[in-house]
Amino acid sequence: MPSIISVANLSKTYASGFKALDNINLEINRGEIFALLGPNGAGKTTLISIICGIANPSRGQVSVDGHDIITSYRAARSRIGLVPQELHTDAFESVWATVSFSRGLFGKPKNPAHIEKVLKDLSLWDKKDAKIVTLSGGMKRRVMIAKALSHEPQILFLDEPTAGVDVELRKGMWEVVRTLRASGVTIILTTHYIEEAEEMADRIGVINKGEIVLVEDKATLMQKLGKKRLKLHLQNRIDAIPAALAAYNLELSDEGCELTYDYDTNGERTGITSLLSDLRNSGIRFSDLDTVKSSLEDIFVSLVRAS
Ligand SMILES: Nc1ncnc2c1ncn2[C@@H]1O[C@H](COP(=O)(O)OP(=O)(O)OP(=O)(O)O)[C@@H](O)[C@H]1O
Ligand SMILES: [Mg+2]
Known part of the structure; x- marks a missing residue:
């Protein structure tokens, strides 16, 4: 299967001197759901931040749909939707405005029909005029997903998408993610909920102390180590x-x-x-x-x- 993201010999040492990633090599297949599992501080967010162009690599290359993240930053970034681990939203904006605005940031022409579809898919349609500050935590998280999908990315990163989301809503989000995959979006999610990886992923990568310790088809992994x-x-x-x-x-x-x-x-x-x-x-x-x-x-x- 052709890969959509290619990470080669990637290392990251923060200014503090701390080495958060150590020679990561990873291929993400087009159209798959890839779950990145690892304990706190393993380097998951750092890896995602580099791929999304938020943090600089110290060494190595990353390409997204054939575009180098440094030399072709805009082309690479436009293919990606990112739902960051830390929620930060414009509290006093309406759901509709904030999601539409995100699309504009990527220089895409307005497309109300797309925004409407995204909000409906995420069960946010009845909240479209609500100010973000009035939403619950789980709803805010879904607004973040809507923002990330506003510019029709081919790749969606979900950094701990269901932290703090109740069981019912979590299942709803899994549905959303599956629907997205069915529409051709490649999804990379990080999670601490192993059941989430087990439930959702086609392949699983385990990262620990800045190193990828394993990448395997979920089914093979479960069988091999089962x-x-x-x-x-x-x-x-x-x-x-x-x-x-x-x-x-x-x-x-x-x-x-x-x-x-x-x-x-x-x-x-x-x-x-x-x-x-x-x-x-x-x-x-x-x-x-x-x-x-x-x-x-x-x-x-x-x-x-x-x-
Ligand atoms: N800006 C920074 N400066 C220095 N060290 C950092 C910085 N950001 C992260 N780190 C360190 O890099 C390591 C990896 O952090 P990272 O956020 O990537 O982990 P993570 O796998 O996402 O963890 P979690 O599951 O808690 O979200 C940690 O030890 C963290 O303290
Ligand atoms: Mg993290």
């Missing part, structure tokens, strides 16, 4: 795990009523068959069982710990 957990609800509580079962590294919980077994779905054998027969031999009966797939969260935590 572990499964088998839970057995016992008919009768037991005080300890019998020695005959030691090799399975079982965990006893729920006051002796639940056994947990972790296994690798990619392993040649899961060990489940022998576990069940060894349980029977040990006289342990279970009333129910279920399996849970380890989440991206587990994967993420183990990656960040390891690096």
Whole structure:
């Protein structure tokens, strides 16, 4: 797949001497939803700021739809909509005015029909005449998205789009993002909500301490690192795990009523068959069982710990 953003050997050292990005290489595919995951201070906002031309790189190149962000700044920037992490809006402007004004900043001719569509898509139409200061935090965030979309960008950066947005609205925003992707927009989002990446992304990049530690298709990632957990609800509580079962590294919980077994779905054998027969031999009966797939969260935590 051809990439729409190309980041090569990018490093950033702030004036303080702090190295926030260390030799980042990253290709963003046209039309994908790419989730950038990383702990606080990992460098997510710094990376986005450089791509959007807000911060200068110390070293390396970035091109956006074939345009170098330094030598062809305007062409590169006009392709991008950015919803920054920090909300700053013109409090006393109306929603309609502020979103229309943003479009003007990119030198695009007025297009009320487009602004109307954007506001409707973001469920802001009934607030179009409201002053921003009167909106809730979640609504303000949606106004920021509307502003970012006002000039019909091909690429949308969402830096923590759903921080402080309630569950209902968050789902609504996911819908908006999916609709945008369906219309051909490439979306790069950063998030602390791993469920958001899991739910939304086509590919996931993990950044930690200024370095990209992993970029992978979400599905491949979940499969590759996927572990499964088998839970057995016992008919009768037991005080300890019998020695005959030691090799399975079982965990006893729920006051002796639940056994947990972790296994690798990619392993040649899961060990489940022998576990069940060894349980029977040990006289342990279970009333129910279920399996849970380890989440991206587990994967993420183990990656960040390891690096
Ligand atoms: N203007 C600046 N001057 C000096 N250091 C900075 C500046 N901006 C950011 N940093 C540092 O660079 C590192 C990366 O910051 P950045 O904002 O990119 O992280 P982040 O991944 O977006 O974190 P968060 O999840 O908290 O938003 C941090 O250690 C931060 O303190
Ligand atoms: Mg940030």
